[in-house]
Amino acid sequence: KNQVEQSPQSLIILEGKNCTLQCNYTVSPFSNLRWYKQDTGRGPVSLTIMTFSENTKSNGRYTATLDADTKQSSLHITASQLSDSASYICVVSKGGSYIPTFGRGTSLIVHP
C-alpha cells in the first residue's frame, strides 16, 4: 500500500533554533515529493518539489533533502521564526497518477 509517514507528529522549538522534519514513503513508482506548509485554518501552500534526480532543494530558510534509495525526505528549517508555526505536510506522487498521497503532517510550534 502506498503510504507516507511523517515524524515527529508535533514539535516545539524556541525561536531562532533549527529543526528537521522527517518523511518516509513507500509510494512506488516514485514521481516526485513535495513539502507543503499549512497555517492553522488555511489551505496548504507548496514549499518545495523534488524529483528522483534531486537530492537537495532550498526555498529561503527551508531546505528539503531526498534519498530516493531509502525513500526518505527531510525538511530542515533554519533560524526558525514565529511565523514558521504551522503544519508541514509531505506529499508523494506516484508515477502515472496525479492523485498524490498525503502524510498526516508535523505540527510545528515556535515559541518566543
Next chain:
Amino acid sequence: DGGITQSPKYLFRKEGQNVTLSCEQNLNHDAMYWYRQDPGQGLRLIYYSQIVNDFQKGDIAEGYSVSREKKESFPLTVTSAQKNPTAFYLCASSIAGGSSGNTIYFGEGSWLTVV
C-alpha cells in the same frame, strides 16, 4: 489575482440538511479536487475531476456529491447521508494531462459545523 476561491469560509448545518460548498478557480486548471481534513488527520480525498462533466470518487465519497458543469467550478454538496460532516474542507486544482509532476494548489478552506 489567479487562485482558488472557496465559499463560505464558515458554515453551520442542522442535522438532516444538505449544504453546498462552492469552489471556483481562475487558473485554467483541468483537474479539481475536494479534500476533507479532520483535526490531527491528514487530507482525505472525497472526489476529483479531470475534465468537465466527469468526476470520480475518492477514498471517502459516501454522503457527498459533486458536479463539474464548468471548468472553473467544482461545488461539493454534503448530504444528510454524511453522518459526521463536521470538518475542514479543502478544494484544490492542478494542471491535468496525466503528468504527476503538477503542483496541486489549494483554496483557503471551508469550515463546516453541524449544530
